[in-house]
Amino acid sequence: MSYAEDVRRLAGAAAMLVGAGPPAPDSVHPNEQQTGLAARDAVAGELRSLTTVLLGERPTRAERPELLASSPAHALRAALNDLPATATAPLPQTGALARNGGPFTRGWQDAARAAVALERYHDLLACLPGPQAWAAIRDVAELAAALPQLDADLAAALPTAGTEGARAALLDPVPHGLLRLAADELRVHTADLPAGSTDLALPERPRLQPPSTLADLPGATRQLALLVAHRGPHLTAAESRAALRVLADGVDLTGRVLALTHPAKNHPTAIARQHLQDALPDLQQLLHEPLATLTRPAPAVLYLAEQIRARLGTAAALADRLQDQLQPADTREADFARLAAPLTRWAIETPALIAALEDSLSRAIDTRRLLAPRQEPTRGRRMDLLWLPVANAAGDHPAISAASRSTAHLSTAARHLAAVTGTDTGTEIGTDTAAGRTRSAARTAAIQAGLAFDSLTAVLRARQAAPWPNPARAAHPALPPDPQQRRSRNQR
Numbered sequence: 001m002s003y004a005e006d007v008r009r010l011a012g013a014a015a016m017l018v019g020a021g022p023p024a025p026d027s028v029h030p031n032e033q034q035t036g037l038a039a040r041d042a043v044a045g046e047l048r049s050l051t052t053v054l055l056g057e058r059p060t061r062a063e064r065p066e067l068l069a070s071s072p073a074h075a076l077r078a079a080l081n082d083l084p085a086t087a088t089a090p091l092p093q094t095g096a097l098a099r100n101g102g103p104f105t106r107g108w109q110d111a112a113r114a115a116v117a118l119e120r121y122h123d124l125l126a127c128l129p130g131p132q133a134w135a136a137i138r139d140v141a142e143l144a145a146a147l148p149q150l151d152a153d154l155a156a157a158l159p160t161a162g163t164e165g166a167r168a169a170l171l172d173p174v175p176h177g178l179l180r181l182a183a184d185e186l187r188v189h190t191a192d193l194p195a196g197s198t199d200l201a202l203p204e205r206p207r208l209q210p211p212s213t214l215a216d217l218p219g220a221t222r223q224l225a226l227l228v229a230h231r232g233p234h235l236t237a238a239e240s241r242a243a244l245r246v247l248a249d250g251v252d253l254t255g256r257v258l259a260l261t262h263p264a265k266n267h268p269t270a271i272a273r274q275h276l277q278d279a280l281p282d283l284q285q286l287l288h289e290p291l292a293t294l295t296r297p298a299p300a301v302l303y304l305a306e307q308i309r310a311r312l313g314t315a316a317a318l319a320d321r322l323q324d325q326l327q328p329a330d331t332r333e334a335d336f337a338r339l340a341a342p343l344t345r346w347a348i349e350t351p352a353l354i355a356a357l358e359d360s361l362s363r364a365i366d367t368r369r370l371l372a373p374r375q376e377p378t379r380g381r382r383m384d385l386l387w388l389p390v391a392n393a394a395g396d397h398p399a400i401s402a403a404s405r406s407t408a409h410l411s412t413a414a415r416h417l418a419a420v421t422g423t424d425t426g427t428e429i430g431t432d433t434a435a436g437r438t439r440s441a442a443r444t445a446a447i448q449a450g451l452a453f454d455s456l457t458a459v460l461r462a463r464q465a466a467p468w469p470n471p472a473r474a475a476h477p478a479l480p481p482d483p484q485q486r487r488s489r490n491q492r
Contacts, residue, residue, distance in 0.1 A: 039112035195453035279409035
């Protein structure tokens with residue numbers, strides 16, 4: 001999920017409310033009045049919070065809408081702070097966000113859910129550089145410009161009796177006039193920045209998907225490689241051994257099954273099988289290398305590796321049973337070919353896993369987190385001196401050398417197997433293609449957010465075809481002239 005997608009939802013919900021036109025009088029059911037008002041307060045409160053986060057400081061008493069000429073962003077925050085709350089009855093937030101109201105109230109609930117979703121970007125918005133921060137504050141100005149119209153429609157939908165306080169707050173001309181002035185001024189200042197163009201995304205935490213069948217082995221191994229790469233220098237010895245057991249068991253099994261399919265000597269499958277067998281001694285050496293760490297292992301890595309080994313064990317038992325059965329040669333070879341298909345796809349993913357292991361172990365050695373047994377005898381067998389940080393450089397350590405040789409063999413085997421199956425190698429799937437999909441999704445989300453803001457602007461202009469009197473301008477003569485008048489004056 002990205003900021004552009006969430007802000008598009010809010011702009012789309014606001015456009016739907018404005019575009020629906022003036023509601024019928026007393027169209028909100030009495031049981032839904034406080035729900036609609038609480039949803040409106042959630043939208044206004046989030047716009048107020050976004051301006052505070054982007055400005056990076058708390059509002060002061062000296063900050064008033066009269067600062068419009070010098071700082072329209074601070075004036076917008078002051079105008080939003082002047083908007084009073086409208087809900088009077090205490091209502092849990094779940095009641096305001098649940099999609100259980102009538103058509104008009106449900107539209108406000110959609111807007112409130114989209115506004116609340118923007119709270120998760122507060123920490124990231126506070127760290128934005130200047131151009132992106134201005135683009136984000138333009139989004140707030142576009143949404144704030146629609147709030148007076150939305151408040152007027154909500155007041156028209158409420159009954160005249162029993163909601164006098166809420167209607168007075170929704171129709172108060174001075175704070176809403178100040179809000180329109182500040183939003184219009186800020187939109188003029190940021191006219192060259194497209195709305196919804198802020199590139200901001202939350203880091204996605206991968207969800208564990210343990211394999212349930214042999215066909216799930218490639219995806220699970222790809223996820224294990226991502227987890228190992230994410231651990232980086234914090235990778236523990238237990239985690240590395242768990243991943244290495246997966247590689248050792250799987251490489252041995254895949255080589256054995258490929259041999260039983262009887263490929264030709266120069267066939268890519270036979271060449272791949274030979275490289276798999278060549279990688280096995282280095283994997284065994286790396287598995288039994290005396291290394292230790294002081295930190296606890298990540299349960300996710302151990303659990304996923306254990307589940308993959310369990311599925312590989314099932315495949316090994318099936319291979320043994322097929323080999324012991326008395327069947328014609330053609331039938332047995334066909335059975336092994338069906339078993340070799342998921343194992344071949346699994347072998348294509350192994351270079352990414354061994355490369356992640358090599359990189360994480362190298363970083364652990366460089367940061368002195370990886371321990372090795374002390375070579376010299378210690379006096380008195382002191383336990384705190386039996387294990388010391390690895391002293392030699394990462395490239396010179398036997399474990400890294402074995403991992404490098406394994407990476408070369410597994411990468412060569414994966415290329416030959418990928419040529420046979422017509423698929424990409426796992427390394428390409430894990431890096432370039434994923435990055436390209438991320439960039440494409442970000443561009444698509446920005447375009448869709450821009451279209452949502454364009455729709456909001458269009459429906460606002462359609463609703464405000466006639467001049468809307470603004471008493472705030474006459475009440476504050478220090479404010480600059482109307483932005484439209486200023487633009488026409490500059491053109492002359």
